[in-house]
Amino acid sequence: MNGTVKTLMAAGVALVLTGCGTEEQETAGDVKTLEIAADVEYGKEDYKKIVNANNELGMELMAEVPADGDGNTFISPLSLYMALSMLYNGAAGETKAEIAEVLNASIPPEEMNKANASLMVMLADNSESVQLDIANSIWLNETYDFQQEFAESNRDYFNAKIEEIDVTDSESSDRINDWVSGRTNGMIDKMVPKPLDPNLVTILLNAIYFKGEWTEPFEEKNTEDRPFRLHNGESVDVPLMTAKRYWDYMETDQFQAAILPYGDREAGMYVFLPKTGSSLEEFEAGLTPENWKSWRQQFDYREGTLSIPKFELEYGVLLNDALKTLGMETAFMDSNLSGMLEGGGGTISEVKQKTALKVDEKGTEAAAATSITVPTEGSAEGPFTMTVDRPFFLAIEDTETRTLLFMGSIADPVSK
Template sequence: MKQTMRSLLKVFCLLLILMSCANTGESPENTPYEPINFDLKTASVIESSNNFGFELCKLLLQGVESNENVLISAMSVSQALCMARNGANGQTKNEITEVLAFDETLEGDINISQKKITEALGRADNQVDINVANSIWYRNDFSIIPEFIQNNVEYYNAEVSALDFSLSEEAKRIINNWVDNKTEGKIQEIVDEVTPDHVMFLINAIYFYGEWKNRFDKGDTQQLLFNKENGTDVKCDMMHQTATFSVYQDENLQMIELPYGNGHFNMVVLLPAEGNNVENIISSLDEDLWSEWINKLVSREVSLFLPKFKFECEYELKDYLKEMGMPSAFSGAADFSGITQDASITISKVKHKTFIEVDEKGTEAAAVTSVEMELTSMPNEYVFNANKPFVFAIFEKDTNTILFLGKLMNP
């Protein structure tokens, strides 16, 4: 158990994407790498978020075409559901707790730990732009228990606004403008419509921009073939550099760690070995295996080939979350009596959108999750050539917080 916790504190903050400093003026001096130390309770919350992300990603793969690119932010989904959980009671709260993989004995520490994690990520590297934002938008004639609002403001720094939902287009525009602003325009909207049955939107937005610690030279980028799993090839812009990276290899995969800024935030690429594939790697992922792989990374000179890529994803997570074990939150049996005592409400949708772009300079990524609530009535030279589908993640070493996890099937 102690070994596992040490590994948790060392690794894994899945794929967050940040925005660079302005080009005008001199950039501030990079902050040195300083380890982030957490208590065991906070480490347990991070482990839960990672495990939730692994399981959600596995279910998503069953619902999409095998050749589709996939990207999720477990941290974004988890924080949005945690805000909803602050208003849940009874079976509904128990189911959300179980799906998010939280230890029930940490009841009083989950919110505190989430706040610690967010604050630590924001301080880790001043060369990486990372913004985690939360908001609550509610119908202006809807009565809400003050404690629900207070907890989400205190622990999730949630911005709270009452809107006239009868002016549906105006309310939608205001909420989506907030999303657009918090993701630097990478995700422009998350709310499709605002109806008379809607009473609340709980939204989390994450934005990440990080420049590679070892940048690629654009002059070394060339058009090369990317070998798709179906046996066909497609041309892509393949970046290349030879530098020192941390790598691991076994009979199932090659693994490389690509640092941003001062090294707190990293992208990890998991490249299937011959005879293996992306789905097998994702299906085997859990916290123990991930920690084992990370602990086996060794530093060496690598000739690295990595494709430039850019894609967006959009998911409705309701059915996946029900399958994972929280059906009551979406049904007439939902108990959100911690939000209001004047009406029965239920979660109608959990929408999740993500964006990522990887180029010679670095990585930009964003994620937004919206929980919509309605009235219930309603060799020598080691070569790492990522020229075929692969799994990737963005993580922070010390907090072990998973930011993004995905697969690239076609650049």
């Protein structure tokens, strides 16, 4: 095998949608009941407005994100798409237009919300063999307030849990990280730093967890260490799982491909192997929505022997540069989020994603978390120095009531 296969993660959702953002169970292992409140309106097929757009974003992103030290890349287009869709509700002006460009769907937030709700319902089917879970949350600095429409839209259509936090309290980091860990079955446990940035206004989070058992498991007795050729020509021994049976398979002059189904074929892992003489880079260059659609139609049910690695990996990436390349050119410098916060303010400082993947004889476990961080305006300019060595003004305020208790001008602080 030439290089390391980079896999697009297909993920789904199991959740409770209610008109008032009813609290979800916090354990990823729980299968949740789907309930749609009467006031959450959407069309059954609205999801069709964004499925291709989500897939296109994934393919575009693959061309922009860097590989880790081992040459691996593993992303969740759906996790990023969902997080950006939530942010879309609070954007205005050029920022709104840029987010729409990245989302590959020039539709108003109202239609985007309905499309996401429809997609989540379509993906909400869990079985004994395939578990799909998605969760959204928004964490707000307690000194700020959201615009009512922004909060309601994200509660109603994304079932987003909205929590106020004290950004100066170290336990706030633990609360956020515990939420991510709980929603990803412990696969991702540290999403935000401790302590939080004191300039933080809000963090929008999406978490996805997938666990699928192979339709036909691999037998452990057929797993053995075999050489795996790296992109630099060197080889390492890895455990390869092997099975001879009928697979959905296709082959071209450039690659071989097979589909490994989960459960009752509710999901599948597509594996593409560039042929000797070709390369992973060449395959990626041809990874377009048009080619993907064509390839999916060319699989035949054929008998064969398939060997794939048994492995685990973790991947993390800051997506700012990739998103700038894809169209969000000014959003990280001068965001217009006037539809998000009371009184306006705030700008996007970073969009980050972490993923994890485990593949073994029984099946696949995968998780992703995407965070969008919004600090106060200007905080992204770097550290500052403030030396109070001349006359100054001060005020003492009661935080809860915002009552000014004392104020004054200090021209000479040396007591006489």
